[in-house]
Amino acid sequence: MKTDIEIAHSVSMKPIASIAEKLGIEFDDLELYGKYKAKIPLRFIDKEKVKQHKLILVSAISPTPAGEGKTTVSIGLAQAMNRQNYQTTVVLREPSLGPVFGIKGGATGGGWSQVLPMEDINLHFTGDFSAIEKAHNLLAALIDNNLQNKQYSLGIDPRTVEWKRVMDMNDRALRQMILGLGGTSSGVPRETGFDITAASEIMAILCLADDFEDLKKRLGNIFIGFTYSGKPVYARDLKAQGAMTALLKDAIKPNLVQTIEGTPAIIHGGPFANIAQGTNSIIATRMGLSLSDYVVTEAGFGFDLGAEKFIDIKCRYGDLQPSAVVLVATVRALKYHGGAPLDSLKEENLEALQKGFANLEKHIENMLQFKACPVVAINRFTSDTDAEINLIVEKCKSMGVDVSPIDVWAKGGEGALDLADIVAGTCERCENQITPLYDWNWDVPTKIETVAKRIYGAEAIDFSSQAKKDLKKIEKLGLDKLPVCIAKTQKSLSDNPALLGRPKDFVVTVRNIEIASGAGFVIPITGNIMRMPGLPAKPAAENIDIDNEGNITGLF
Template sequence: MIKSDLEIAHASKMRPISEIASKLGIAHDDLRPYGKYVAKLPLKLIDQEKLKGKKLILVTAITPTKSGEGKTTVSIGLSEGLNILGVKTAVVLREPSLGPVFGMKGGAAGGGYSQVLPMESINLHFTGDFAAVEKAHNLLSALLDNHIHSQKNTLNIDPRKIIWKRVMDMNERALRDIVIGLGGSAQGIPRESGFDITAASEVMAALCLSNDLMDLKEKLGNIIIGYTYQDEPVRAHQLKAQGAMAALMKHTIMPNLVQTIEGNPAIIHGGPFANIAQGSNSIIATKMGLSLADFVVTEAGFASDLGGEKFLDLKCQYGNLKPDVAVIVATIRALKSHAGMPYEELKNPNSQAVKDGLPNLDKHIENMKHFMLTPVVAINKFATDSEEEINAVLAHCDKMGVKVALSEGWEKGGNGCLDLAQTVKEAAESGMSNFTPLYHFDWSIEQKIETVARKIYGAAEVEYSVKAKQQIKLFNKIGLDKLPICIAKTQYSLSDDPQLINKPTGFTIKIREFDIAAGAGFIIPIAGTIMRMPGLPSKPAAENIDIDAEGNITGLF
């Protein structure tokens, strides 16, 4: 009988967090313990000088499918494998949101024998970081509405042009669009508003692009909450909000130290969306890992065209980070899915379908080469994969001159990722990569968008709606045109149409409007429809989760 992730986690023996910290050379007095197995790490442990010569490994993937690709599991297994090889390695990950935990996707603590522990704590509340982001965000919302109501709107804010909503860390479709301020003059000014999920908050994005607490406070103050009647931006610092917001984030800004099943260090911090934000853990967490370990394995959300591109163009430029290798996770099932094979048939061997789906993998390899990074393909192996199917991918990669290895971390832990670890180690130490961002921040908004759309998505053209063109003029006018871009589009296609699978060509990216994250530091061109507040499925995962009188949790994956 195959054990669940939770059963495997419960059967694992956890070490005291001080023992994990000692592997990274962290003194006990420098830990901020959250119980026996979790600790916060103070920012003083980051040492820019120690970053020199360290190796940063980005784990990305081919275009996601319903069958799942397993980037987190591969990242953890790769870290375990590198530690077995004697390389002092830390895996650095995002924190899970409660939305997917109680919804359909599940948690973000890995799977099988490649997990981070304690998995229940990590997936449920953890150290309260998401709650602090939520409170800081909603404090700004409250101050905004209070200003309009109690201070007679001295900032001349146009209620029709307020763009700042509220957030909560739960899938709740009923709150997407609401009307607030009803009930009479004592209850405020009635207006339309809504809720986003906490991972979509600009406060979360700002946290993950900050270098320290004062940098975060400045970013929070620069958040644009709306516009005046004269179309002038109104920022959070005009409401004197940034100090209190940053105070709520005093502990949140510190990364969290936990452990893998095999007792190796894992740093987990932040969790922005990869659609409308950068989709990776914080600059602080990544630099913390590089200060304390020799190799850092980290992942970016979705595929190379979304989380991967944003990690490289936004996070790396803001954090002055230089990755050494890009690991591209592929599964046999996903390749068959990109060939058009129905989901219910993916378990059936079909090497021709695998070959037909390989153009999608080719595009993601090409994308990493655009950044002058050495790509390594990791085949995340499932029990239903046939030898013929796997050999088709191995032969294809060999023909292309791209290194490839199996990842069997889910079933075997670090021992299942030794070939992958050795391949990645050799690639990282070869010096073959010469990371170069795709664009410079000072390019025009249109030039940045079209560079990403053509090179990374493979688009033939980019079109802008009338509204988008007007917004570009506004951004140019108010001095926001030099910010990097963070294109919001579907994760299920290289295009902006989720129905165009595999490697579409000749398509047009349609930018219908823009959002702005001036505090976090990027512009969001929106292609297609992006859901900032998901809904629960017809059978939510929450229905299977339970707890007994002794506090033992069941049903959590």
């Protein structure tokens, strides 16, 4: 069996100008990054067309550690829809180098449902992550410079500064550190650390901004800390927003590439879903909807994380309305949530599969709470048996849910033609039905409780003493009307990764609540959320190599 990179290399890519032509974009309007990549100017966004065209959101049940192939399904579905003459663009996030070199691998799909050029996209691409990293670290440098500067000091209390530095790499050694050592000329010593770039508030801001003006305003609204006299300090007080926006002048523009079958693909931004909103930029989604009749997009991890935030945060800020929601389910994930050990998931196990249906049922119930019309896509793996696939189909039909087994890894768009027709039909039947879960004007504890009880299935919420202090701070700053972007493990519906399936009678503990006033949300932290991951014992980086001709191997 060929690997993803071997399949990618077996395909002749089309010049990016021919892909742009499908979207009605002239060659001279593209900002080229070589033969196969380009940026699209923001002027191509047409908000009237955005409202007229159909947005399809792809989410998933609670995943196994390896993921369930949402990106592959999104790409395969977009290819299938084009085969069925529904003019479609797929809009995705950019990969982070952390997973690429860590355990999960890249984020360009797989098999015959990939976006190309996969090596470029998985590595440096067009430099967006680098620009976000530099803008973030510029603010960090300006903060420490102001702490050091006696003449222009704002009087910031360094004990209240929580703005760290970022780097797009898994490196656990950078999580906590002391900077400013070496004497008075080397800065003010204080405790800080590094987060991974995908967890940066700058990433979240870029993906929620409307345009340059809105981006600059949001960057200026970043909360830094307090002065010694208790006055709040924002990035605008350091006059940081202009230079930060200048660093993002190209990163704000979405990137155009192609799928293996020549379907247009717009890829932009990459916030993680367990700490931020977990989806591509509002600009990219609007761009896709401006240029094509249908857009297939995805939200990170399970419906309880990415999709909830997509609807309650991104759609509210971006004035977006999904016309259909697809829930990706796999035999292996259902068996995993039914109690089967990870090393046995390739073996047929109808009993574990049946027990795992509880997880699927909860995610479908959650879709219905948003008034979505559920469509289940069973992403088939080679180890799945007909008996297992048929059992899932029967379960979905018994719940009155449209379902389609697909095989887009092996067959590309051809493997999801039935799903494409079901989704297109759902877009017509359920348009403008999806509604948010809560009102932003509610108090923060009520918003957290609503998500935790209705979406996760929690019995109660416990706020730590630190979380209660954070709530008072949020109210003092007048930020209590912002939406909540709950940080939670992706491995469970609860905040405990060990509770698989559909846990009940559990308590969600809010440890603290972070402020992302630039992005426009607050972040209740539940469980142990890692903002700077570490590499596994055998990282994926060990398998990646390049030959003398510049050909890369080992990416997946």
